[in-house]
Amino acid sequence: MDSLAATALPDLWDRLSGTQTDPDLWVVLATLVAAVVAVVPHTVWRVSRNAITIAHEGGHGLVALVSGRTLTGIRLHSDTSGLTVSRGKPYGVGMILTAAAGYTAPPLLGLGGAALLAAGRITLLLWAATALLVAMLVMIRNAYGALTVIVTGGTFLLVSWLAGPQVQAAFAYAVVWFLLIGGVRPAFELQAKRRRGGAGDSDADQLARLTHVPAGLWLFLFHAVSLCSLIGGGRWLLTL
Template sequence: MQEVLSEIVRRVQQVQPVPPLEHQLVLLLVAAVLVVPRPLWRVSRMLVTIAHEGGHALGALLTGRRLAGIRLHTDTSGLTVSRGPARGPGMVATLLAGYPAAAVLGLAGAAVLGTGRAVAFLWVLLVALALMLLQIRNLYGLLVLLVVGGALGAATWSLEAGVLSWLAHLLCWVLLLAAPRPVVELLATGRHPGSDAGQLARLTGVPERLWQLLFLLVTTASSVAGAALVLPLQEWVTRWWAG
């Protein structure tokens, strides 16, 4: 076990090559294919849901609430239950943390990937999945996390550094592109009293539509900022100027 941990630490500390501009554009295109078409969107949306519920869980813990469980459903929705005061800043922060979570995770990943720490980013995701696994309260959610975590763990352990860099950047692109879409869908379908925005409206008196727009602003801004960090813009400008 000590040898395994030592090997994990060694890999996490390594610096992997950052894909050049052409490869980043290919990864961006692949991520778009995974996010835009509706059949594939059901798969990529589950990744967003995992981040969404992880955001609720983190928000609850950071505000002193007690986490009671997480569920992932076959329709790609989820539910995070926490115990604590039904009103107040803690509940508001917990509800606020859901929709922006995927975009903020993508933004943080972009910042890490810019330093060449692709494997470190992947291991952070693995640790987060393992912690969520402890809180899963339904069989489907358990299977989803085992499949996603198992595939990611196997890839991180067996693939070479260059391929892992591609994988980490692809996951980052999927998060950045996919994060705003559930908010757009929420805006398109109108009011939902049971949604995060609907609950925030009841707790604060601020209209539900304004909360939806705030979610859209945060997710879009985080995604744009993350994209700017991931793309080697200096290389792009240098080529354009030279050409």
């Protein structure tokens, strides 16, 4: 048993730290098209947006923990909304960073994923995503949220363990493209809701109350982060 573990651990480390061959350009372009199809049509977006909500609420939760707040729970709802609850001072840098992390998390995760793929770290990307989803599952506080995270994490786990290198590469590129492109749309949706007089308790409005900076400027920040991440990440994925 000891010799088996001694052999398995180095093999596991080699898989995580090693690099994998980049897929053909047609695979990169095909996964780009698939991501666009998952984001642009409204009927498809109503379902696929759940994955962006996972990243959005996970961003709130992660930054809350890093900034010293106590994360008490995360809820994901069937209408693709979510709620992350943390305890701590209702003001200050920690609260501001936590509130700002939601809309910026999906595109920044996509940008980080693009950097890993550009470096050939496909396996590391898949395993890191699985680990983050498992950690998030511990903090989920409703059945729909738990089901969503389990299905998503299970998909990553199955691809990581059972799929061949080409399938893993295609899946990883599709996920990163989806985060980059899907990270752009929510800020525009929020802008449209605010124009109609809705979303009065949005992240941008909470940040405006916390910082006395107009919500429109925070919305501009969300747009800037998502669009810059898409441009930068897209260049990495296309090896430009």
